[in-house]
Amino acid sequence: MSDMIEIRWHGRGGQGAKTASLLLADAAFNTGKYIQGFPEYGPERMGAPITAYNRISSSPIRIHSNIYEPDYVVVVDDTLLESVDVTSGLKEDGAIVINTTKGKEQLDKLLKGYRGKVYTIDARKVSMETLGKYFPNTPMLAAIVKVSKIMNEEDFIKDMQGSFKHKFAKKPEVIEGNMKAIEMALNEVKEIK
Amino acid sequence: MGIRERLSGNEAAATAMKQINPDVVAAFPITPSTEIPQYFSTFVDNGQVDTEFVAVESEHSAMSACIGAEAAGARAMTATSANGLSLMWEMIYIASSLRLPIVMSLVNRAVSGPLNIHNDHSDAMGARDSGWIQIFSETNQEAYDNLIMAHRIAENKNVMLPLMVCQDGFITSHSIENIELIEDEKVKEFVGEYHPEHYLLNKKEPIAIGPLDVQTYLFEHKYGQAEAMRNAKQVILDVAKDFEKMTGRKYGLFEEYKLDDAEIAIVCMNSTAGTTKEVVDDLREKGIKAGLLKIRVFRPFPAEEVAKALSHLKAVAILDKADSVNGAGGALFEDVTSAMYINKDNVLASSYVYGIGGRDTTTKEIESVFNDLIEDSKKDKIENPYRYLGLRKE
Numbered sequence: 086m087s088d089m090i091e092i093r094w095h096g097r098g099g100q101g102a103k104t105a106s107l108l109l110a111d112a113a114f115n116t117g118k119y120i121q122g123f124p125e126y127g128p129e130r131m132g133a134p135i136t137a138y139n140r141i142s143s144s145p146i147r148i149h150s151n152i153y154e155p156d157y158v159v160v161v162d163d164t165l166l167e168s169v170d171v172t173s174g175l176k177e178d179g180a181i182v183i184n185t186t187k188g189k190e191q192l193d194k195l196l197k198g199y200r201g202k203v204y205t206i207d208a209r210k211v212s213m214e215t216l217g218k219y220f221p222n223t224p225m226l227a228a229i230v231k232v233s234k235i236m237n238e239e240d241f242i243k244d245m246q247g248s249f250k251h252k253f254a255k256k257p258e259v260i261e262g263n264m265k266a267i268e269m270a271l272n273e274v275k276e277i278k
Numbered sequence: 279m280g281i282r283e284r285l286s287g288n289e290a291a292a293t294a295m296k297q298i299n300p301d302v303v304a305a306f307p308i309t310p311s312t313e314i315p316q317y318f319s320t321f322v323d324n325g326q327v328d329t330e331f332v333a334v335e336s337e338h339s340a341m342s343a344c345i346g347a348e349a350a351g352a353r354a355m356t357a358t359s360a361n362g363l364s365l366m367w368e369m370i371y372i373a374s375s376l377r378l379p380i381v382m383s384l385v386n387r388a389v390s391g392p393l394n395i396h397n398d399h400s401d402a403m404g405a406r407d408s409g410w411i412q413i414f415s416e417t418n419q420e421a422y423d424n425l426i427m428a429h430r431i432a433e434n435k436n437v438m439l440p441l442m443v444c445q446d447g448f449i450t451s452h453s454i455e456n457i458e459l460i461e462d463e464k465v466k467e468f469v470g471e472y473h474p475e476h477y478l479l480n481k482k483e484p485i486a487i488g489p490l491d492v493q494t495y496l497f498e499h500k501y502g503q504a505e506a507m508r509n510a511k512q513v514i515l516d517v518a519k520d521f522e523k524m525t526g527r528k529y530g531l532f533e534e535y536k537l538d539d540a541e542i543a544i545v546c547m548n549s550t551a552g553t554t555k556e557v558v559d560d561l562r563e564k565g566i567k568a569g570l571l572k573i574r575v576f577r578p579f580p581a582e583e584v585a586k587a588l589s590h591l592k593a594v595a596i597l598d599k600a601d602s603v604n605g606a607g608g609a610l611f612e613d614v615t616s617a618m619y620i621n622k623d624n625v626l627a628s629s630y631v632y633g634i635g636g637r638d639t640t641t642k643e644i645e646s647v648f649n650d651l652i653e654d655s656k657k658d659k660i661e662n663p664y665r666y667l668g669l670r671k672e
Contacts, residue, residue: 107454110284110454111284111454114284114456119455119456120284120454120455120456121453121454121455122453122454123448123449123452123453123454124452126395126396126448126452145456146455146456147552147553147555147556148552148553148556148641149446149449149450149453149549149550149552149553150553150638150639150640150641151638151640153640
């Protein structure tokens with residue numbers, strides 16, 4: 086039980102945070118883990134704040150509640166930092182991964198003294214350069230895999246190739262871009278010190 | 279060995295239906311069960327099943343279509359939630375009184391109003407006296423397994439009652455989790471073909487179904503239903519035994535978790551049982567003798583067995599995810615405590631209404647219930663039996 090990792094995703098409706106949490110669950114499942122991937126359903130609409138969750142463990146997961154003390158938090162949209170208490174309950178030996186171009190000083194203020202590790206990635210840049218459109222979830226998925234070390238990068242890349250082939254069976258032209266986004270994101274995510 | 283997969287509870291239910299391949303599925307979409315007929319209609323479209331899928335215009339018609347199909351001699355299934363079940367109300371009583379073994383996947387959700395699409399058990403509790411067998415599922419795995427067992431139970435000639443398999447809306451229906459699926463061929467063999475004794479399309483035996491039942495007969499017919507419900511208990515256990523032979527997964531009328539030597543325990547249903555197991559383990563590490571009784575079969579209610587299983591406790595809390603709004607505790611609480619009274623159990627019992635309208639239930643809250651039970655045991659009396667868990671106080 087002790088090796089269970091809990092992740093909370095914060096995004097806005099339409100950015101794919103729910104999909105990213107399900108893809109992460111998929112990828113971890115494929116490495117032999119027990120997984121949960123579930124969104125917190127509210128009044129969903131484009132742009133509204135949404136939360137999604139992952140539990141990953143090497144033994145069966147029995148708990149069925151939301152996650153209040155996550156090991157990791159992923160913030161898909163940095164405008165949420167002002168309105169949502171994203172570090173609520175976040176373990177100090179954990180980390181937060183944020184899609185932002187903001188620097189240390191600005192983030193320190195917004196994160197209300199969170200003392201754990203802070204990682205950032207400019208998912209907009211990654212997405213625009215590789216996909217030509219703004220889909221932040223793929224880069225954020227890669228970033229959290231790298232930060233949380235849920236699986237090694239090679240396995241993850243291989244697995245995502247399979248997932249995308251399945252997910253985008255009807256539009257194979259986007260697979261290459263998404264794979265590039267993953268590889269670029271793995272390099273771009275950096276700890277802010 | 280089964281097939282290692284990861285599916286949401288709704289995907290699991292739809293997969294079970296695909297493997298069962300019933301003659302007729304009639305359904306109308308309603309959150310959070312919508313995905314079940316949605317996935318199933320894809321299976322129909324892809325030719326993975328040869329089911330007649332009836333896309334009706336309301337749940338009343340969905341149940342009516344299932345009744346017609348079953349009466350004709352076919353195997354029929356449906357799925358719904360909350361207000362969908364409410365709209366079926368008239369027809370669910372007719373389904374059970376005509377002794378038609380329809381199988382329903384009920385994805386539990388609060389019945390309006392005010393409008394709420396989230397999980398509680400008010401839909402299922404509303405149907406508790408309708409003559410349907412009700413089986414509850416903690417996980418996607420159990421929702422799947424219970425559906426695979428459902429027809430064998432419902433169609434048994436000593437039973438012939440409709441059956442609903444319940445699971446928690448969103449909490450399990452929309453959560454992707456690990457699951458072990460059974461191979462298609464094995465499911466087909468396990469479920470078997472349906473050959474009803476009497477059916478409308480049997481030209482050798484012309485019959486009428488559902489005619490007027492006057493003063494001289496209805497009582498006896500209702501008694502027949504009640505007897506069938508009593509018979510169902512053994513049939514459920516027999517089918518579970520066969521299922522265990524196939525899968526290694528063991529099911530009873532209820533699950534006892536560390537209950538044998540427990541001094542205090544929680545009784546609950548569906549996904550909260552998993553969260554409670556976590557808390558029981560934590561408390562056990564601290565030397566507190568906590569346990570759990572998870573109701574799987576709510577109708578028929580295993581009164582004698584439940585009372586016996588709880589009889590050694592000092593205190594028990596019964597958790598209801600629906601308020602009966604009767605000023606006297608939830609439906610499960612009433613059933614458990616009346617069973618304990620008949621069994622002359624001397625156990626302190628309290629009712630907790632919780633999780634209404636999707637209110638999240640945490641390990642901390644479950645722990646607080648056990649702490650209450652410790653206090654109750656010390657005082658050796660219950661001062662306020664009708665309690666609420668997770669209710670905001672402001």
